[in-house]
Amino acid sequence: MSVAGELFLExxxxxxxxxxxxxxxxxxxxRVVVENHHWLDDTTFTHLYAIAQAAPGPNVLVVTLIxxxxxxxxxxxxxxxxxxxxxxxxxxxxxxxxxxxxxxRWQKAVSLGVAPLAVGLIFSGATLIAQAAQFGWAAWAVxxxxxxxxxxxxxHPLWYIAVGAALGLSGVL
Amino acid sequence: MPNRPSSGSKTDLKTVSTATxxxxxxxxxxxxxxxxFSAVGLSGxxxxxxxxxxxxxxxxxxxxxDEFNTQLGLCQFLPGPNVINLSVVVGKxxxxxxxxxxxxxxxxxxxxxxxxxxxxxxDRWGSLPLAQGMLRGIAAAGCGLLFAMAWRMGxxxxxxxxxxxxxxxxxxxxxxxxxxxPIVMIxxxxxxxxxxxxxxxxx
Numbered sequence: 001m002s003v004a005g006e007l008f009l010e011x012x013x014x015x016x017x018x019x020x021x022x023x024x025x026x027x028x029x030x031r032v033v034v035e036n037h038h039w040l041d042d043t044t045f046t047h048l049y050a051i052a053q054a055a056p057g058p059n060v061l062v063v064t065l066i067x068x069x070x071x072x073x074x075x076x077x078x079x080x081x082x083x084x085x086x087x088x089x090x091x092x093x094x095x096x097x098x099x100x101x102x103x104x105r106w107q108k109a110v111s112l113g114v115a116p117l118a119v120g121l122i123f124s125g126a127t128l129i130a131q132a133a134q135f136g137w138a139a140w141a142v143x144x145x146x147x148x149x150x151x152x153x154x155x156h157p158l159w160y161i162a163v164g165a166a167l168g169l170s171g172v173l
Numbered sequence: 174m175p176n177r178p179s180s181g182s183k184t185d186l187k188t189v190s191t192a193t194x195x196x197x198x199x200x201x202x203x204x205x206x207x208x209x210f211s212a213v214g215l216s217g218x219x220x221x222x223x224x225x226x227x228x229x230x231x232x233x234x235x236x237x238x239d240e241f242n243t244q245l246g247l248c249q250f251l252p253g254p255n256v257i258n259l260s261v262v263v264g265k266x267x268x269x270x271x272x273x274x275x276x277x278x279x280x281x282x283x284x285x286x287x288x289x290x291x292x293x294x295x296d297r298w299g300s301l302p303l304a305q306g307m308l309r310g311i312a313a314a315g316c317g318l319l320f321a322m323a324w325r326m327g328x329x330x331x332x333x334x335x336x337x338x339x340x341x342x343x344x345x346x347x348x349x350x351x352x353x354x355p356i357v358m359i360x361x362x363x364x365x366x367x368x369x370x371x372x373x374x375x376x
Binding site for chain 1: 214215216217218220221243244246247248249250251252253254255256257258261262265270273277280281283284285287288289291292295299303305306307308309310311312313314315316317318319320321322323324325326327330331332336337338339340341342343344347348351353354355358359361362364365366367368369370372373374
């Protein structure tokens with residue numbers, strides 16, 4: 001099978017467990033793409049994550065970048081489609097019946113139950129980026145300062161990205 | 174002639190129209206869906222959902238706030254990118270299958286082009302030390318934003334003594350043991366959802 005085809009199957013499977021969106025998938029995408037298939041190395045993976053952070057649009061586009069680096073335009077389209085298509089079809093079929101199961105005990109249980117898992121996935125994604133990018137003390141300091149500032153102020157996230165980029169350009173990281 | 178400020182009469186009109194029609198909305202065609210969602214896709218950095226709400230509820234009034242919350246319920250209940258799911262729902266509602274295809278395309282097309290241009294630039298200049306330094310800096314800040322997001326979501330959890338342990342287990346399985354996520358999610362959802370089901374029954 002072509003690499004784009006393999007990408008499609010791998011990412012379509014992941015889209016079915018993407019509770020918390022594409023961001024929650026970061027650790028698993030790294031496992032599949034870097035550790036299992038060796039399609040990308042650690043450095044490229046973190047670079048692609050950084051580019052997606054700095055670009056406008058839905059978070060899912062990090063998948064497009066990964067697909068592009070692995071298999072060009074076909075890979076970019078295959079990965080993006082795989083991430084969006086399965087759930088889009090399902091939601092198209094289910095939305096008219098949402099009223100009939102929204103608010104049921106099992107539906108509430110799934111929503112409540114999935115929330116702590118999503119938190120764990122996002123946290124794991126953050127540790128994975130730090131590991132893969134081999135953060136030194138300066139990079140950890142930037143990350144820590146961003147956490148504190150982001151939790152305490154309403155500044156637009158793009159400001160942290162810009163400060164990070166400027167510090168990176170100056171070579172202190 | 175009575176001196177009536179125009180702003181005052183505008184407010185009057187507004188109150189009248191919302192009073193007669195509790196859900197003021199127009200019926201967008203395919204072009205409007207595509208353009209509306211394109212604007213949403215381009216306006217957000219790191220999450221465009223708030224922009225989708227503003228466009229749908231406040232600017233275009235394709236939905237009321239209540240309708241938005243109800244429909245978003247399923248989009249957040251199911252896995253996958255919430256805002257893509259939402260665009261499918263809105264597209265279907267106004268233009269059926271064609272709308273359900275065109276709306277997410279609108280959301281993705283322009284940002285996708287931008288990201289691909291950035292990818293071309295990366296392929297060309299990514300190996301330069303300056304570019305590498307910049308990307309390292311962005312990754313550091315982005316990592317901080319992820320930790321902050323996890324913190325915020327974690328503090329928003331209900332019933333922490335019961336559910337926070339599942340966060341810890343997820344981190345152990347995913348970040349430390351590096352187990353495959355589909356298995357971790359299915360097992361986690363059964364356990365954590367089971368606890369939630371039991372807690373809901375006690376109330």
